Amino acid sequence: MDISQLEPVNECLWRISPTGKMRAPVLIFADRELVQAMDDKVAEQAANVTTLPGIVGACYVMPDAHWGYGFPIGGVAAFDPDRGGVISAGGVGFDISCGVRTLGTGLKRDAIEPVKQTLAEALFSTIPAGVGSRGQISLSEPEMDAMLAGGAKWAVEQGYGRPEDLERIEEKGVMAGAVPSEVSAKARKRQRREMGTLGSGNHYLEVQVISDIYSPEKARVLGLDLDDVVVTIHCGSRGLGHQIGTEYLKKMQKAAQEAGIELPDRELACAPLNSAVGQSYLGAMRAAINCALANRQIITHLVRKVFADLFPEANLALIYDVSHNTCKLESHGFDGKERQVYVHRKGATRAFGPGHPALPEVFREIGQPVIIGGSMGTASYILTGAPESEKLSLSSACHGAGRRMSRRQASKTWQGKTLISELEHQGVIVRSPSFRGVAEEAPEAYKDVDAVVRVADKAGLASLVVKMRPLVCIKG
Amino acid sequence: MSKQGRWEHFEHMADIGVRGIGETPEEAFAQTALAMTAVICDPALINPQEKVTVEIAREDDDLDGLLVDFLNAVIYEMAVRQMLFSRFQVSIDDHRLKAECWGEPVDREKHQPAVEVKGATYTELKVARTEEGQWVAQCVLDV
Numbered sequence: 298m299d300i301s302q303l304e305p306v307n308e309c310l311w312r313i314s315p316t317g318k319m320r321a322p323v324l325i326f327a328d329r330e331l332v333q334a335m336d337d338k339v340a341e342q343a344a345n346v347t348t349l350p351g352i353v354g355a356c357y358v359m360p361d362a363h364w365g366y367g368f369p370i371g372g373v374a375a376f377d378p379d380r381g382g383v384i385s386a387g388g389v390g391f392d393i394s395c396g397v398r399t400l401g402t403g404l405k406r407d408a409i410e411p412v413k414q415t416l417a418e419a420l421f422s423t424i425p426a427g428v429g430s431r432g433q434i435s436l437s438e439p440e441m442d443a444m445l446a447g448g449a450k451w452a453v454e455q456g457y458g459r460p461e462d463l464e465r466i467e468e469k470g471v472m473a474g475a476v477p478s479e480v481s482a483k484a485r486k487r488q489r490r491e492m493g494t495l496g497s498g499n500h501y502l503e504v505q506v507i508s509d510i511y512s513p514e515k516a517r518v519l520g521l522d523l524d525d526v527v528v529t530i531h532c533g534s535r536g537l538g539h540q541i542g543t544e545y546l547k548k549m550q551k552a553a554q555e556a557g558i559e560l561p562d563r564e565l566a567c568a569p570l571n572s573a574v575g576q577s578y579l580g581a582m583r584a585a586i587n588c589a590l591a592n593r594q595i596i597t598h599l600v601r602k603v604f605a606d607l608f609p610e611a612n613l614a615l616i617y618d619v620s621h622n623t624c625k626l627e628s629h630g631f632d633g634k635e636r637q638v639y640v641h642r643k644g645a646t647r648a649f650g651p652g653h654p655a656l657p658e659v660f661r662e663i664g665q666p667v668i669i670g671g672s673m674g675t676a677s678y679i680l681t682g683a684p685e686s687e688k689l690s691l692s693s694a695c696h697g698a699g700r701r702m703s704r705r706q707a708s709k710t711w712q713g714k715t716l717i718s719e720l721e722h723q724g725v726i727v728r729s730p731s732f733r734g735v736a737e738e739a740p741e742a743y744k745d746v747d748a749v750v751r752v753a754d755k756a757g758l759a760s761l762v763v764k765m766r767p768l769v770c771i772k773g
Numbered sequence: 774m775s776k777q778g779r780w781e782h783f784e785h786m787a788d789i790g791v792r793g794i795g796e797t798p799e800e801a802f803a804q805t806a807l808a809m810t811a812v813i814c815d816p817a818l819i820n821p822q823e824k825v826t827v828e829i830a831r832e833d834d835d836l837d838g839l840l841v842d843f844l845n846a847v848i849y850e851m852a853v854r855q856m857l858f859s860r861f862q863v864s865i866d867d868h869r870l871k872a873e874c875w876g877e878p879v880d881r882e883k884h885q886p887a888v889e890v891k892g893a894t895y896t897e898l899k900v901a902r903t904e905e906g907q908w909v910a911q912c913v914l915d916v
Contacts, residue, residue: 336786338786363786363787364785364786364787365787366787366788366894366895366896366913366915367894367895367896370787387894390915391891391892391915392891392915427881427886427889428813428879428881428886428887428888428889429855429879429880429881429884429886430881431855483849486853487849487852487853489853490855496889497886497887497888497889497916498888498889498916536852536853539848539852539891539892539915540849542891542892542915543845543848543892543893546892546894546895547838547841547842550838550895562895562896563895563898564894564895564896566895700786700787701786702786703784703785703786703787703788703789704788704789704888704916705782705783705784705789706784708887730881730885730886731885731886731887731888732885733885733887734886734887734888737887737888773889
C-alpha cells in the first residue's frame with residue numbers, strides 16, 4: 298500500500314480521514330512493514346465501506362487484512378439502526394461464522410510423538426474433509442430447524458459433546474434471534490450431507506503443541522502449560538452459510554437500490570437494518586451462526602472419539618470457540634454515549650477486554666480468548682482481548698495470518714507432494730485429499746503470522762498468551 | 774460450442790478470478806463455468822456422462838447479474854448432487870438462461886478436487902464485448 302495516502306497516528310495505527318462520500322475515517326492497525334505489504338485495494342475497500350449509511354466510529358482494518366470482496370478481509374464496521382444503518386451480506390461473507398476452536402487434551406508432546414502417524418490417519422479417516430466428503434449425520438426438516446435455532450446447545454443435547462462446552466463458546470453456544478424459517482429450502486438442501494464436515498480451502502484441523510508462553514498467569518487460566526498438546530479446528534457454516542450469503546447478496550442489490558443507497562461496489566450490497574430484507578437476513582444469518590457452532594461441536598465429538606481410542610487417559614476440554622465472520626448487536630461507546638450497534642466483523646475476531654459482561658466467569662479477569670490460526674505448518678496463537686480494544690477497534694482483533702499470495706500463484710510456485718514431505722521433515726504430518734489443495738495453502742502463501750500477532754499485541758487489540766506449533770494437520 | 778472459446782484464471786489475493794472468452798455471450802458464459810470447474814480440478818478428468826439442466830430468469834436485463842446467477846446455480850448443483858461438470862451448453866433468450874451441464878459424480882481418487890467453491894461474487898464482474906468483437910465474461914469466486 299502507498300503509505301503517502303495515510304496519516305500515521307502511532308507506529309501501529311494509520312488513518313485515512315474522510316473525503317468525498319466517506320462518512321467516517323478508516324483506521325488501519327499495522328506496523329510500517331505490514332501496511333506497506335497490504336494491497337492498495339484494502340484501503341480502497343475500507344474507504345468504500347465508510348460510504349454506507351449509518352456507519353459509526355470508523356472502518357477498522359486489522360493487521361492481517363487483505364483484498365476481499367466488498368469489505369476487505371480483516372475489516373470491521375458498525376452501523377446504528379436508528380441512524381439509517383445497514384447490514385451487508387458481503388460484510389459477513391459467504392462462510393458465515395467461520396471460526397476457530399481449541400481443545401485441550403491433557404496430554405504432553407512426548408505422548409503424541411511416537412504415534413503421530415497413527416493419530417493423523419485416524420483423524421483423517423474420521424473427520425470428513427474436502428470436496429466430495431459427506432457427513433454421517435443427515436437431518437430431517439424438524440431436526441434442521443432445531444439445529445438452526447439451537448446451535449452447539451442442540452448438538453450437545455444430541456450427544457455431541459458436554460454441557461460444560463457451552464460456557465466456552467461465544468453466545469454460550471446459541472446465537473439468539475435465529476429465525477430458521479428465513480433459511481431457504483436450497484440452503485437446507487445444501488447442508489443435508491454437510492453436518493460435521495470440515496470443508497476445504499483454508500479450513501483445517503490441527504494437533505498442536507504449546508511452544509511458547511507469554512503470560513503464565515493467563516495461560517494458567519486457560520489451563521495451558523508448555524508442551525501441552527491441543528487440537529484446533531477451523532471451519533464454518535458449510536453449504537448452508539454459503540447459500541444464504543449467495544441469496545442475500547442478490548436480494549440486497551435490489552434492497553439497496555430501493556432504499557436509495559448508492560453502492561460504490563456491487564459486492565457491498567446491503568439493506569437498512571430497519572427493513573424487511575435487513576431483518577430477514579439477520580434471522581437467516583443468525584441461524585447460519587448456529588449451524589457453524591453445531592458443526593464445530595460435532596467435529597469436536599469426532600475428535601474426542603479418535604483420542605479416546607488412542608489415548609484413554611486424554612481429556613479433551615474445550616478452551617474456547619470464536620467466530621470471525623459475523624454481524625452482532627453489541628453495545629459500544631461513541632462520543633461518551635453507549636449505543637446499540639450492529640458490528641460486522643469480516644475476517645476479524647471479537648476481542649472483549651477484561652470485565653466485559655458477556656464473558657463467562659472464568660475469563661472475566663483475563664479477557665476473551667482470541668484464537669489466531671496460522672497457515673499450514675506455521676504457528677497459531679491464543680491472545681486475550683486487551684482493555685484498550687473497546688476504544689481502539691470496537692473490541693476486535695485479527696483472525697489469522699492473511700494471504701499474501703493468490704492461490705493461482707501458490708499452486709504454480711509449490712508442489713503439494715514436496716511440501717508434505719518437507720513439512721514431515723520438520724515434524725508436521727499433513728494429510729489432505731488433494732496435493733494441489735496443499736500447494737494452494739503453502740505456508741509461505743500467507744503473511745508472517747508472528748508479525749501479525751506482534752502488532753495486534755503492540756497496538757493494544759489483544760495480548761499474547763501462548764503460541765502453538767503444529768504436529769498434525771488435516772487439510773480439507 | 775465453437776473451437777474459439779477459451780477460459781483463463783486471473784489473480785485475486787484471497788480467491789481466484791474466472792474468465793470465459795467466446796464468440797457469443799453464451800459461449801463466454803459456458804467457458805466461465807468451465808474455468809470454475811478448473812478451480813476445483815482438471816476438467817479433462819471429468820467424464821461428461823450425465824446431464825443436469827439449470828434455468829434462470831431475471832426480472833431485469835442485467836447480463837452481469839445473469840452471469841453471477843448462472844455460476845451460483847452451477848455451484849448449487851455441484852454441491853447438492855456432489856457432481857463436477859466438464860461441458861456446458863448455454864442459451865440466453867432475453868432475461869432467461871438455460872444451461873445443460875454435463876459431468877459425473879465426484880470421485881476423490883480420480884478427480885483429486887483441490888478446493889470447494891463457496892459462491893460467485895460481484896467482484897471484478899464484467900460481461901462485455903471486446904474491440905475485436907469477442908465476448909468476455911468474468912468474476913471472482915469465493916473459495
